[in-house]
Amino acid sequence: MTTVLAVCEQRDGALRKVSSEVVTGARRIADALGAEVEALVLASGPASGADQLAGFGADRVVTLTADGFTQYAPEGYAKAVAERAKAGAVVVVCAASAQGKDLAPRIAAKLGTGLAADVTDVMVDGGALMAIRPVYAGKALLKVKLTGKPAVLSLRPNVFTPVQRPKAGALSTVAVSVPAGRVTVKEIKAAEAGALDVAEAPIVISGGRGLKEPANFKILEDLAHAFGGRAAVGASRAVVDAGWRPHADQVGQTGKTVSPTLYIAVGISGAIQHLAGMRTSKVIVAVNKDKDAPIFKVADYGVVGDLFEIVPALTAAVRTNA
Amino acid sequence: MKIAVCIKRVADSETRVKTGADGKSLDDAGVKFILNPYDEFAVEEALQRKEKAGAGEVVVVALGGAAAQETIRTALAMGADRGILLQADAVPADGFVTAQAIANELKAGGPWDLVLFGKMAIDDYNGQVGPMVAELLDLPCVTAVSHLTIEGTTVTADREIEGAIEVVQCPLPAVLTTDKGINEPRYPALKGIMAAKKKPLDVKPVTLAAGAIEVLEMTPPPARKEGRIVGEGAAAVPELVRLLREEAKVL
Numbered sequence: 001m002t003t004v005l006a007v008c009e010q011r012d013g014a015l016r017k018v019s020s021e022v023v024t025g026a027r028r029i030a031d032a033l034g035a036e037v038e039a040l041v042l043a044s045g046p047a048s049g050a051d052q053l054a055g056f057g058a059d060r061v062v063t064l065t066a067d068g069f070t071q072y073a074p075e076g077y078a079k080a081v082a083e084r085a086k087a088g089a090v091v092v093v094c095a096a097s098a099q100g101k102d103l104a105p106r107i108a109a110k111l112g113t114g115l116a117a118d119v120t121d122v123m124v125d126g127g128a129l130m131a132i133r134p135v136y137a138g139k140a141l142l143k144v145k146l147t148g149k150p151a152v153l154s155l156r157p158n159v160f161t162p163v164q165r166p167k168a169g170a171l172s173t174v175a176v177s178v179p180a181g182r183v184t185v186k187e188i189k190a191a192e193a194g195a196l197d198v199a200e201a202p203i204v205i206s207g208g209r210g211l212k213e214p215a216n217f218k219i220l221e222d223l224a225h226a227f228g229g230r231a232a233v234g235a236s237r238a239v240v241d242a243g244w245r246p247h248a249d250q251v252g253q254t255g256k257t258v259s260p261t262l263y264i265a266v267g268i269s270g271a272i273q274h275l276a277g278m279r280t281s282k283v284i285v286a287v288n289k290d291k292d293a294p295i296f297k298v299a300d301y302g303v304v305g306d307l308f309e310i311v312p313a314l315t316a317a318v319r320t321n322a
Numbered sequence: 323m324k325i326a327v328c329i330k331r332v333a334d335s336e337t338r339v340k341t342g343a344d345g346k347s348l349d350d351a352g353v354k355f356i357l358n359p360y361d362e363f364a365v366e367e368a369l370q371r372k373e374k375a376g377a378g379e380v381v382v383v384a385l386g387g388a389a390a391q392e393t394i395r396t397a398l399a400m401g402a403d404r405g406i407l408l409q410a411d412a413v414p415a416d417g418f419v420t421a422q423a424i425a426n427e428l429k430a431g432g433p434w435d436l437v438l439f440g441k442m443a444i445d446d447y448n449g450q451v452g453p454m455v456a457e458l459l460d461l462p463c464v465t466a467v468s469h470l471t472i473e474g475t476t477v478t479a480d481r482e483i484e485g486a487i488e489v490v491q492c493p494l495p496a497v498l499t500t501d502k503g504i505n506e507p508r509y510p511a512l513k514g515i516m517a518a519k520k521k522p523l524d525v526k527p528v529t530l531a532a533g534a535i536e537v538l539e540m541t542p543p544p545a546r547k548e549g550r551i552v553g554e555g556a557a558a559v560p561e562l563v564r565l566l567r568e569e570a571k572v573l
Binding site for chain 2: 016072074075078097098099101102104105106108109110112113114115116117118130133134135136137138139140141142143144145146147148149151181182183184185186187188189190195196197199200246247248250253254255261262271272273276279280282283284285291296297298299300301302303304305306309310312313314317318321
């Protein structure tokens with residue numbers, strides 16, 4: 001039986017949500033190819049959440065352990081996954097998360113093949129694996145055929161909605177021997193406790209120049225809090241360039257590409273640069289004083305007017321209904 | 323300090339993308355091309371490192387068509403010392419093919435103290451050539467560096483990860499890919515632009531390997547269905563919330 005590897009991701013010994021998305025994507029490919037899904041977890045010991053992967057379609061869950069695997073170890077992870085892949089995998093599926101963007105190219109290079117990065121859809125036709133990749137920041141979609149043996153791809157977070165598809169998912173642990181890496185993670189400086197990244201949050205509320213000054217982002221943060229830990233605050237390029245918000249929050253072609261369930265653009269006119277980064281959001285709401293702003297062209301629901309009145313009213317309404 | 327900076331010519335981020343006659347690539351008629359913005363950070367970082375070291379060489383390497391010479395000249399105008407164009411008909415869809423060609427050139431022209439790339443190109447969103455070159459050269463690699471210190475031969479770099487900053491260390495020589503935040507790229511001054519015309523630029527035709535990623539088609543993204551203006555001002559909020567709950571079902 002051929003194998004599709006799903007490379008999962010843990011932080012501090014707990015699997016991250018994107019792992020269930022990777023297993024879901026791998027399951028879709030495996031079903032079309034008549035293959036099995038092997039979920040790979042790289043950690044220094046058992047990772048919490050590994051037993052959940054069977055539910056998303058993992059035929060088996062293998063934790064590759066090494067002493068240096070407590071944190072992300074780029075070289076060791078890449079070597080361990082590549083060696084596992086050489087044992088007969090036809091496809092290697094990673095996440096296009098911060099870690100996956102670093103890891104997947106290394107794995108592909110070790111396997112001597114290319115990587116279809118940041119994929120938003122996969123399909124198999126006549127045994128050939130194909131993928132859709134947004135390019136030009138989502139202004140166009142490339143359909144590519146992957147002919148690598150194995151094929152390596154990374155999946156854009158938040159796109160492959162985890163689907164329950166229970167399989168056996170037997171857990172096992174394999175100790176691997178990897179040399180000490182030259183690249184080591186010294187520290188992870190966490191942002192505000194529980195803060196979500198705009199690329200991963202199910203709800204993103206972004207602000208632009210219409211906020212007038214940095215302190216006014218407080219009203220967006222209040223709205224985010226009203227959503228009870230499900231929302232992150234993003235920003236347009238203009239306000240990041242002005243130093244109002246960190247680059248980590250920037251949505252757009254030279255920032256992050258996001259696909260949340262709900263995107264709320266506040267005081268953002270909607271430059272093509274910005275639209276590119278958020279147009280794949282499931283539902284878009286725009287609040288802007290200019291009824292002709294381009295953001296209203298992509299918004300499902302628009303409210304025209306003073307954001308300093310509208311946003312607090314929305315926050316109050318969300319709080320009441322939460 | 324001998325530093326290689328690998329750069330790419332890309333369509334400007336304001337470009338309205340239209341598919342060309344082949345159905346697989348950008349129609350570049352009327353498109354403005356620029357030095358990939360993430361590569362500007364790499365060029366700037368190389369120049370600052372060389373200035374700090376007081377000696378060294380910054381060599382710019384690009385793979386692409388003849389027009390990429392113009393992009394190399396932009397980096398030379400910023401202050402890089404010389405350029406190498408690995409001339410091919412087009413940049414391949416498979417990043418590993420590009421990485422092989424660049425790694426071969428860097429092997430021949432090395433050793434390097436530092437090899438820099440932008441974290442990704444804003445056209446193909448591949449973000450893979452840098453770390454692949456590192457693998458091929460067997461050098462340590464840190465990607466998406468938003469803050470960098472180098473003390474002696476120890477690199478300490480910040481990388482943005484979801485909701486946190488990862489602080490990573492590795493020894494030189496190394497391959498680093500740069501993210502916004504690492505520096506403020508300089509604009510080429512007129513003097514630099516004039517000087518760049520006289521700087522050496524080697525054009526080397528390359529034969530590319532066949533890749534494992536084949537582009538079948540390039541299409542516009544599905545259009546979003548026509549939205550609507552719910553209303554004006556705070557008075558529209560109750561209706562907005564109702565629509566989000568009952569119609570969009572996202573609340």
